[in-house]
Amino acid sequence: MPFGNTHNQLKMNYSAEQEYPDLSKHNNHMAKVLTPEMYASLRDKQTPSGFTLDDVIQTGVDNPGHPFIMTVGCVAGDEETYEVFKDLLDPIIEDRHGGYKPTDKHKTDLNPDNLQGGDDLDPNYVLSSRVRTGRSIRGFCLPPHCSRGERRGIESLSVEALGVLDGDLNGKYYALKDMTDEEQQQLIDDHFLFDKPVSPLLLASGMARDWPDGRGIWHNDNKTFLVWVNEEDHLRVISMQKGGNMKEVFNRFCTGLTKIEELFKEKGHEFMWNEHLGYVLTCPSNLGTGLRGGVHVKLPNVSKHEKFSEILKRLRLQKRGTGGVDTAAVGGVFDISNADRLGFSEVELVQMVVDGVKLLVEMEKRLEAGQSIDDLMPEQK
Amino acid sequence: MASMFTRMLSGRNTAVIMASLGAGTLVSSYVMMTESGVSAGEKKKLYPPSADFPDLRKHNNCMAATLTPTIYGSLRDKLTPNNWSLDQCIQTGVDNPGHPFIKTVGMVAGDEESYEVFAGIFNPVIKDRHNGYDPTTMKHPTDLDSSKITSGMFDENYVLSSRVRTGRSIRGLSLPPACTRAERREVERVVVQALSGLKEDLAGKYYSLTEMTEQEQQQLIDDHFLFDKPVSPLLTCAGMARDWPDARGIWHNNEKTFLIWINEEDHSRVISMEKGGNMKRVFERFCRGLKEVERLIQERGWEFMWNEHLGYILTCPSNLGTGLRAGVHVRLPLLSKDLRFNKILDNLRLQKRGTGGVDTAAVGDTFDISNLDRLGKSEVELVQCVIDGVNYLIDCEKNLEKGQDITVPPPVTQFRK
Numbered sequence: 001m002p003f004g005n006t007h008n009q010l011k012m013n014y015s016a017e018q019e020y021p022d023l024s025k026h027n028n029h030m031a032k033v034l035t036p037e038m039y040a041s042l043r044d045k046q047t048p049s050g051f052t053l054d055d056v057i058q059t060g061v062d063n064p065g066h067p068f069i070m071t072v073g074c075v076a077g078d079e080e081t082y083e084v085f086k087d088l089l090d091p092i093i094e095d096r097h098g099g100y101k102p103t104d105k106h107k108t109d110l111n112p113d114n115l116q117g118g119d120d121l122d123p124n125y126v127l128s129s130r131v132r133t134g135r136s137i138r139g140f141c142l143p144p145h146c147s148r149g150e151r152r153g154i155e156s157l158s159v160e161a162l163g164v165l166d167g168d169l170n171g172k173y174y175a176l177k178d179m180t181d182e183e184q185q186q187l188i189d190d191h192f193l194f195d196k197p198v199s200p201l202l203l204a205s206g207m208a209r210d211w212p213d214g215r216g217i218w219h220n221d222n223k224t225f226l227v228w229v230n231e232e233d234h235l236r237v238i239s240m241q242k243g244g245n246m247k248e249v250f251n252r253f254c255t256g257l258t259k260i261e262e263l264f265k266e267k268g269h270e271f272m273w274n275e276h277l278g279y280v281l282t283c284p285s286n287l288g289t290g291l292r293g294g295v296h297v298k299l300p301n302v303s304k305h306e307k308f309s310e311i312l313k314r315l316r317l318q319k320r321g322t323g324g325v326d327t328a329a330v331g332g333v334f335d336i337s338n339a340d341r342l343g344f345s346e347v348e349l350v351q352m353v354v355d356g357v358k359l360l361v362e363m364e365k366r367l368e369a370g371q372s373i374d375d376l377m378p379e380q381k
Numbered sequence: 382m383a384s385m386f387t388r389m390l391s392g393r394n395t396a397v398i399m400a401s402l403g404a405g406t407l408v409s410s411y412v413m414m415t416e417s418g419v420s421a422g423e424k425k426k427l428y429p430p431s432a433d434f435p436d437l438r439k440h441n442n443c444m445a446a447t448l449t450p451t452i453y454g455s456l457r458d459k460l461t462p463n464n465w466s467l468d469q470c471i472q473t474g475v476d477n478p479g480h481p482f483i484k485t486v487g488m489v490a491g492d493e494e495s496y497e498v499f500a501g502i503f504n505p506v507i508k509d510r511h512n513g514y515d516p517t518t519m520k521h522p523t524d525l526d527s528s529k530i531t532s533g534m535f536d537e538n539y540v541l542s543s544r545v546r547t548g549r550s551i552r553g554l555s556l557p558p559a560c561t562r563a564e565r566r567e568v569e570r571v572v573v574q575a576l577s578g579l580k581e582d583l584a585g586k587y588y589s590l591t592e593m594t595e596q597e598q599q600q601l602i603d604d605h606f607l608f609d610k611p612v613s614p615l616l617t618c619a620g621m622a623r624d625w626p627d628a629r630g631i632w633h634n635n636e637k638t639f640l641i642w643i644n645e646e647d648h649s650r651v652i653s654m655e656k657g658g659n660m661k662r663v664f665e666r667f668c669r670g671l672k673e674v675e676r677l678i679q680e681r682g683w684e685f686m687w688n689e690h691l692g693y694i695l696t697c698p699s700n701l702g703t704g705l706r707a708g709v710h711v712r713l714p715l716l717s718k719d720l721r722f723n724k725i726l727d728n729l730r731l732q733k734r735g736t737g738g739v740d741t742a743a744v745g746d747t748f749d750i751s752n753l754d755r756l757g758k759s760e761v762e763l764v765q766c767v768i769d770g771v772n773y774l775i776d777c778e779k780n781l782e783k784g785q786d787i788t789v790p791p792p793v794t795q796f797r798k
Binding site: 008009010011014015018019020021022054058061062147148149150152153177203204208209210211213 | 428432433434435436439463464468472475476555561562563564566567591617618622623624625627
């Protein structure tokens with residue numbers, strides 16, 4: 001809740017034991033890590049803007065589990081959350097991000113020239129390519145905690161910066177609360193429009209407050225570069241196009257992001273970033289690069305192979321339905337993307353996707369032809 | 382509207398952020414502080430109330446109809462002794478512009494003091510919702526003497542069931558939108574302990590939502606007693622579903638005619654019900670049970686939230702006063718199709734709902750008919766109003782069956798001012 005040090009003093013009238021949540025039926029990262037002792041030592045703390053431990057964990061308390069993924073179960077309300085509550089968040093980050101230690105440093109690499117290949121994924125199989133990330137504006141509270149004034153400030157700054165983009169990136173902003181019916185329909189048809197979150201994971205953390213105030217979508221005229229304002233993060237930046245030219249997608253992604261960052265800096269703002277956690281976002285699962293690079297790809301045969309999950313695991317890839325994180329695959333078409341976010345650079349992650357998807361398509365062709373894929377089995381990356 | 386200006390401070394000094402709302406468009410100009418670590422209190426001052434004032438142009442609830450930038454400005458920075466704020470009171474109304482069937486209130490209390498600290502917005506909302514009742518000048522009558530009820534037995538060819546419900550809050554503990562887990566567990570403990578002291582036809586058992594067995598759960602569902610985690614965004618946006626199902630539960634007597642919900646939308650909801658049309662008996666049990674529970678909590682030094690202006694204090698301002706909804710499930714196949722049905726209900730101060738409750742539409746010819754009012758009339762008056770009104774509706778139905786005409790009754794008088 002905004003400036004919600006509400007009740008934190010009141011809770012001190014009760015013992016930690018009396019306040020400790022019942023996590024006996026829970027299966028998320030927070031529940032695995034938050035012991036009664038840790039709760040007792042952190043519960044009287046708050047960030048400078050008033051975000052408390054209970055604010056951090058509320059979504060994890062309210063959502064014991066998810067059918068398809070192991071959820072994180074906590075969110076940050078501001079940049080300082082990751083510092084003030086590091087005793088809770090560091091072990092969660094370590095568990096979630098493949099053993100990433102509190103002393104590790106994260107590499108940022110947004111130079112698209114460092115990507116090898118990626119321009120030749122077979123469009124008979126790869127239907128579309130997409131790279132997304134998020135960015136937070138330093139000095140503002142994050143979506144679970146921001147006030148209406150702050151959220152509007154973020155929108156205003158973002159729209160101003162995006163308004164300067166030109167050339168291939170020339171575009172337009174559509175505020176959710178002002179858009180016309182035609183604009184809305186067009187955005188739906190383009191699969192650009194994001195809706196008020198319905199996922200209880202997001203609702204329970206307070207991210208949907210005041211909807212649709214301060215929310216909107218910007219996209220370039222070519223419809224290949226898209227920015228969501230004030231959904232789950234301050235900004236979600238998406239580069240996408242039909243077909244398999246991931247190199248072009250990533251090129252545009254890096255160019256656009258770099259330009260946007262420059263524009264913000266010109267106005268005296270910067271993105272939340274540090275050399276340990278990389279880019280700081282609302283959900284600990286999106287730290288580091290915040291990058292999910294993926295494709296919609298037809299894999300009806302490979303997906304039925306008994307080793308499919310193992311192959312994905314070794315390639316450091318993740319499968320989802322084409323509706324996104326909370327959906328299952330339909331008709332043999334999968335959303336395949338990088339599983340990691342933190343501890344690898346942007347280039348490294350997209351490289352994994354490019355190489356991995358190339359291999360999966362090759363496997364699919366083999367299985368189509370009735371041949372074995374045993375010799376194609378990858379090593380663990 | 383407020384004029385806009387900026388002040389720039391260089392370097393590492395914290396700077397002032399100002400924003401202003403133009404008519405219909407947001408025009409803002411910001412200067413960022415380059416240091417992180419501004420305290421919550423300082424952060425608030427960076428944004429004047431006009432920057433935070435919600436956009437209520439598409440809204441249709443009592444809060445939106447009442448809240449002006451001036452009221453918001455004067456109350457935004459206040460806190461109740463439990464640190465509950467105005468933004469937290471109104472969040473549900475900001476998030477939920479309207480409801481298909483009813484004009485919602487659009488705000489909740491986080492504690493007893495909310496009604497006092499934020500009287501500047503609560504009082505006009507209460508006045509709007511409760512037909513001009515003015516908490517600053519008027520007193521609310523409490524009367525739980527069921528012996529005063531007359532003609533409380535309905536024709537069971539029409540009335541399928543009778544029910545009276547209210548809510549009670551435990552003084553000293555925060556309300557469901559605001560309460561901490563420990564407070565909520567304390568509410569559960571206090572109420573369950575009191576209920577264990579009930580005897581004879583009121584003797585019963587508590588079923589905690591976290592601990593009930595599958596069989597118990599199925600039985601409660603079959604009895605139509607089990608309440609589920611709220612899905613209505615009106616409730617979830619107010620934070621009432623936090624930590625579900627911790628410290629929530631259902632108590633009912635062995636005869637299944639007296640039922641208490643713990644920590645759903647209020648600390649406790651008390652329900653007396655039975656099949657058939659014996660509303661007098663339902664209300665008698667209601668009053669007796671309530672008084673007994675009150676006696677039992679007082680023995681341990683607790684009391685219900687109540688004052689002479691607002692009556693019983695509950696989470697939603699719509700439930701102030703008596704918090705009482707007395708109603709029946711009644712078949713009115715002919716009357717419900719008559720064009721005068723709604724007018725008749727209006728004049729009788731009655732409300733219709735579907736038999737699934739407030740967010741449902743009627744199915745077939747069976748309606749849930751109950752009192753509209755909560756505040757300004759006593760429990761006895763409201764139940765009598767329902768009894769007289771439903772009897773009138775049944776008479777209308779019978780007349781229509783015989784091919785006779787019906788008349789719209791004159792409006793029932795409002796509360797004494």
